[in-house]
Amino acid sequence: MLKQKSDTRTRILKTVWKLMEENRGQGVRMSDIAKAAGVSRQAVYLHFDDRADLLIATTHYMDEVLGVEKLLEPSRTALDGESRLREFIIAMAHHYANIQGMAQALLAIKETDAEARIAWDERMEAIRHGCGAAIDMIESEGRLVQGWTKDVATDLLWSLLSFESWDRLINGCDWKNDEYVAHVQRLAEHGFVAGQKDSSQSA
Amino acid sequence: MLKQKSDTRTRILKTVWKLMEENRGQGVRMSDIAKAAGVSRQAVYLHFDDRADLLIATTHYMDEVLGVEKLLEPSRTALDGESRLREFIIAMAHHYANIQGMAQALLAIKETDAEARIAWDERMEAIRHGCGAAIDMIESEGRLVQGWTKDVATDLLWSLLSFESWDRLINGCDWKNDEYVAHVQRLAEHGFVAGQKDSSQSA
DNA sequence: GATGATATTGACACTATGTCAAGTTGCGGG
């Protein structure tokens, strides 16, 4: 691995991103990446340890470019738990749409590569944290539907908002991303937020 | 591929099952299977076209042994939509616990193998059908929470009851299977079934 | 014009899948 953040390095990262999006993360070989980036296959190994390292570096690059922090801001600055939850779902939906191909690729190699698994799990943990923050806020307002523990509600919400879930609904059920947002918001609010403006059968 | 349902064939299938459970579906090679079954590696190819074919055959064998039909009976014979949903969730939870390792293995190869993908999708479709049946029944009783389409509710429930979701909650969040059943039932009923005995804030 | 970092080229080792051909074992029927 070379030290500097060279031009070539960035070009490789951009290429990986592009190829992963084009091929939904599947069947992209090291040689494909090299060729598309206009370098030799070995040049890739000059900059990255191995395939896993390359993919992980790409996700970091994407985070940087996409500005994940900024994406989550509306959720973090929300004034009440319900809107925090709503905004978080919006943010996740957009984010997943951006990282789709790479996520699928990472998801695949994490089965066989320990480092990739760690990288993936870290990300999942971050999302879980976001879920937890929303649930905590809802609970602190006394609006968590009775019967839920904060932990249990967080786990369930986390599962509902997982990439796999998004992928199934978007690519398996052909939902549009705004449908995903609307429906998942509805289910999450029904399931976890008490005291909504009607919407259940009580009217 | 040989014709008869020989002893060896069954022994191989049992071995695959066992190894998949032991290793959570990961890193099980054709040679491992052969060795554990006490046959040569080539004997495996005498009975099965390739790895994908073998794994798919194993799932069929498991279905047969586990009696999937019987497992779903309580759900299918339920008298109302709400209990149909509850029973379906119980059945899925048990089933997932039984097929865990194999499911993970299939999940992995379906990315690269078209036939495996088809086999997996078929199973998913069957589960979706079960979700749809419960939702239909709930809707026909006029108890589907307002705002849902049958299709949308089915998709969401299907996603909630996916193997990936179960796996995340059981192996990622360390839930016990009865916790899974209880919590997922609760969320599903809150989300989709109107007119429950209170449980929301209206009291 | 030597130095060091960057890149190329081609050869190679490794792993796992799947294929092929030749040989073995066991068993039932003529």
Next chain:
DNA sequence: CCCGCAACTTGACATAGTGTCAATATCATC
């Protein structure tokens, strides 16, 4: 008894993709 078939073994081989290594080329810059 032995023919022949089916099931199985053995060992060699092709292939695909990853990762490694060594020798060489390019080029800026001091």
